[in-house]
Amino acid sequence: MSGVRVLVGTRKGAFILTADAKRSRWHVSGPHFAGWEIYHMKGSPADPNRLYASQTSGWFGQVIQRSSDGGKTWETPGGGVTMVPGEGPKGESNKFVYDVSSQTGKPLTTHQWYDGTQHPWEFKRVWHLEPSPTDPDTVYAGVEDAALFRSSDGGATWQELAGLRGHGTGPQWQPGAGGMCLHTILIDPTNPQRLYIAISAAGAFRSDDGGQTWRPINRGLRSQYIPEPTAEVGHCVHRLALHPSRPNVLFMQKHWDVMRSDDGGDSWREISGNLPTDFGFVIDVHAHEPETVYVVPIKSDSEHYPPEGKLRVFRSRSGGLGNDWEALTKGLPQRDCYVNVLRDAMCVDTLDPCGVYFGTTGGQVYASADGGDSWAPIVRDLPAVLSVEVQALP
């Protein structure tokens, strides 16, 4: 591998950070899409130069951006300037329309609103873009209000996989404080028909037929903030992660509780163990050690900052089973630190040693080139970081 490219989405634009394989000297490019919220930006595993970005604004709505040269230039897929009206691109790359067709969009459901009444689905933004492992033109989008869309033409047009909203529990889903978002999409690398997604606040769901049909996978979760703590849906799952070599082993950072499943989500057990708090947003797995897991504990759901003002990544080398969470502090602020690390803002690279990255709401992006043993900021003063992804470059 020649180096890495870190894709950072922030409240006010996107930044691309590049380094060689040592990951010690960085070049910073950006802001791209200055002034817009970039909820997520991710590269295609099948073509590292193909990037997708979710660009959003309270004024102008959703825009999808695509790059075919590693982020040097960008385009709105299928939305270029039309010199002859009626004969050019349709400009539908930002058109996310819920499927209400009788063929695929039924049953048509509503979801639960803050006041307990039923509320129609209303598209707000794309939280997460997950490119296909094999096809650069196929990409999934997790959106708010929670639904899953797929594009097979490089983001030019989008179709909802409506079986998720329509499978039966949709009326019980409800928005969390951040909105009702579908924020996690995992594709089983050994079986592209198997997809996992997670929704705040509905829970985790699995499809075994490429996204056509879905079922909740929340057995074993316990959430005190819902009337029935062990209900089938209603859990505020913050993030899921898996290791490519063991796609049946899932790790979850829930609103409270860090969880593990060894059966593809059919059942879960808590692995919070000796963590100082089990609230948090991010969770990820070491690229070469499938039982090495990382989290960033956050004090509580009402105090979104690290406990004791100490920014600490915690690492377990036993997949959370050994009560062995160790604090990784070298190079991280250990006093007066009150930032948050949001759910899409941690990632790992596939170099050896494994690199680990995370971004904060204070605008820092930290990198570790030694599996978390030591850390250094790549940048310190970006806008609040919403997402961090990394690509190992050939």
Next chain:
Amino acid sequence: MIRIVLPAHLRTLARVTDEVTIDVPVAVPLTRAALLDALEARYPMLRGTIRDHLTAQRRPFLRFFACTRDLTHEPADALLPGAVASGEEPFLVVGAIAGG
């Protein structure tokens, strides 16, 4: 030739640096709907950013001004001022003040 002034973020998205000019067929009465239809046909990347894709409703934080008048709440099929139709005055798409 109709003149349209876009907010900065939409100028960037449309890859223009100044006000844009568009043609609307002479036979079509110049309403806001006709003007935005022509704008979006010329600049497809703007679809969905000013009006909702399906309902064609104005996005809530945008305003429409022309000839020192606030036309935001005028019906979409109301005729625009003659000075806009003649190109004498621009039609302004304005982002609402964010406060703070």
